[in-house]
Amino acid sequence: MNPDSLLLTPIFLPLLAASIVLTSKSFLPVKARRFSEYFGILIGLLMPIIFVLLLYPYVINQGSLFLVIGSYTPKIGIVYKFDSLSLVMIVLTNLLTLPAWIYSRTVGPSQSYFTALILIQSATIAAISMTNDIFNLFVCLEVMGLIAYVLISSKQEKNAVFAAFNYMMYSSSSMVFFLLGSFGLYRLTGSLSYQEITNALLNLSSKELNIALICLLLMIVPILLRVAIMPLSNWLVGAHSKAPHAVSALLSGILIKIPLFVLVRVFSISPILKNLTFPLAYIGSATALIGVIFALSQSDAKKLLAYHSISQIGYIITAWAMALNVGIDTTPGAILLIAALFHTFSHAIFKGLLFLSIGTATDAAESRDVYKIRGVNSILSQKGERFPITMICFLVGALSIMAIPPFNGFFSKTLLTYYLKPSINYTILSIAGVGTVASFIKLSRIFLPNKQIKEQTKEFSKEKFPFSIHLSLIILALLALLTGIFSQNIFELLENMFISTSKRPINKTIFFSQANIIKTLYTVLGGVLLFVIATSKVGSKVLHKLKGIKTDFTDQYFHFAITITLLSYFLFV
């Protein structure tokens, strides 16, 4: 079979599925529409995984596959490049969109346009993970962004609409700078594909090269905005906490990390961009720490989770930046990149799990205040839940994010911090781990039994608890457990894909070493201690002050400008 034609299936199958869903929406009766949506998900989300996995041997043997769309000359046509990174991204997206979609069936948004939009999103992510052309990247980023804005505001609640509006203005105005950057690069090099630009940059004079670097910077900062690195992350809290639960899981799980791995390609354009990676690693660790501190101060359950997304993305950025700093062709760099990818994968699973279970709990309790909700289990059993699946799934997610074995979070965090060990980043990330434990102890209190409610309701209600919620939660919890247990195998699989046989490290990573177990114990103890401090009088005063910090629309642009200044300082000086 010709691999080139397989390469485009993850783009065109979801699009075809989306168009089938839409056509059936305007032609068929309601029941048939439902059927067509299941069919669309089957061929749009699951079939591409199979086709992409068929490409696995080619990736192992050849490294990467190139395709010029329409077989034109690569100087003018759009070049697509499929490598192991694209493979991982596509499988990750399609696999993890599924539970969120299942969850949305009963809780909403359940209209057929929602199905069509997430199918288009999957196609866009496939395109974005393969494209090697800056303008195509621009278009794909805009499609991804617009889908995110529409999904966030899909329930038309005013705070969700406001969050979506804020995100939209911020992100689409930064994309204008991306366009300006691509203008500068086209004018200097006469080409839009990464390969041609890299070649052309070698022949520029130093003054022209400086302009080209500014252009690249103006392209990198908008992508970093989508990743929500710390000074640029104001939009995330509103957008991810106000969106419908299924959408929050999608956004936090997948959408904020895809641009980061796209940046791996952008950074390969010029070797000088390597200057940026070291400061970015520090910014990443700072993001992890500050995100956790803010998370600890929140009282809104979903806002707390949104701050945790920022914090976890900080972990990933640190590993990613150090990988680029060492060079992804070398063995330590590749292992760091694998660690970042593995943590992305496990974060997508457990954050999806947390958002969905907390969403179920807060919906049932009709409040989002961590201090007020108590006894979620009895409330849920009133709604017809016989067995506390929601609580168990929440605990799986919480233990996973706290990095406690045998769940996947432990393995990915251990792997990630293991290779950072001598640097100061390791210390900062360990402190952030302590904060994570503390804030999740705070969040878990909503499941504590409440005596008042328990006495009121002895009689079981006849209501049936929606099956799709349980199904999606169980899928994610099983994934969290299985990827934890088989982490060694997954790690080896990724090693096969990213490191050539000759360079593979001989000694294997040991997860259950004495030091790791002791570190986990210390982290948990520290977390409990921190929680006690945070609930004391002084602690709660400080946290209350932190919660009071507000940023408005204009401040975001100030942060944008500061980031540009900071990064250009590190780039040129």
Add this chain to the structure above:
Amino acid sequence: MIIERVLIFLIFITGFIGLIGVKNIIKKIIGLSLLNSSIVLLFILEASRIGDHAPILVGQEKNIVDPVPQALMLTAIVIGVCVTSLSLAMAVRLYKTTGSLDITIIKERIENES
């Protein structure tokens, strides 16, 4: 040549000031449109410097202008309009539920209720 670039730069900055300095959300959207159209103007203006003829191959005039930026800008214009329409719909929705177009007042009213 320099004057044209300065003028486009001034349009760009005007749009940016409109985006961050004005409180009315519809004016913010107007600022975003201005930003977008300044980039479109810049692209087309610079690309037209290398030729005297439109990029339609009817005669044998060799010095046509560069067609690639024009094709790119078609896409950029359409994306700009899509963003405008969606954000205007959101602005109307915000006005209907909060009764104001001022971004700080909207934020206050939303935060007070929740």
Add this chain to the structure above:
Amino acid sequence: MNILLLSLILCLSIFSLIAKDLLHAVIALSAISILSALLFTFLKAPDVAITEAAVGTGVSTIIYVWAIRHTKRKDGDK
């Protein structure tokens, strides 16, 4: 000629941001689109000119006017 059109566009864009009446601002914006379309024809870009005229002056003005009808015209403090 280019300079004249560009300075007109600049004036109109400043006007559209300081106008107290939002409808005036939108009309200025649509005039900017028309002038840009004119400029594009001078710059040998007829395709972009047609798009700008159809999209910028047509569709986006309709949406702006719709939005203003559903909100309010005056950009005052309230």
Add this chain to the structure above:
Amino acid sequence: MRKAKLLKVFLTIIIITLATFPIIMSNVSWPTFTRDYLFVNALNETGASNTVSSIYLGYRLMDTLGETLVLFVAITGTMSILLNLHKHELESVKTQSTLVPEKRVKNALRTNLVEVVASKLGPIILLFGLYVMLFGHISPGGGFQGGVIFASAIVFLVLATDVKTKITNSHVLERIEAISFISLILITTYVIFFPEGFFSTIDIGSSFLSAGIIILLNIIIGIKVGTSIAVMIIAMMGGKHDN
């Protein structure tokens, strides 16, 4: 507080100026390689004498597909907001501005002039839209532009009360849009997997069909864009629409 804010705005603008000024003012000569390549090869490789069309629908077809998706997503979002526009609406901001025929009588600003002009001009603009759509490969224009003109013609026909045709019914328009979307995806897939095209093998000898697949793409994109924009504007004018 206010001063600090002004200072922030000022600093932001200064930094943005410093970052963008060198790019806008750079005096490097524009690269000519692509221009020269396209001048020689574009007509042979894609069959369209309008080079912009040959890039838009040939060399960079993926961008165009992405653009169509952007338009689709934006219109979906706008429509979903439009349908729930009056949900939880504040009492103080209610407006009654619709252009539905039943309510037009009450609207004082509306004159007969609009109806007369719109009903006469509508068909002519429709024809012009079709022209721009069909001749996109040899003259300025193309599917998207033609589609937008097409949409404005439909809006004119909606505005004119006495013209009631199927083309102004948003249900019919939605069905056309869905069919054109699915055929757009199928044709793009075909073009990308079989870049030779299927019109290019037939030698008709006229300049009209010389571009083969580009004409087909222009028509489909035109219909898709035209119908979706028309549906959105009809909904904005207050026409009935259910999901």
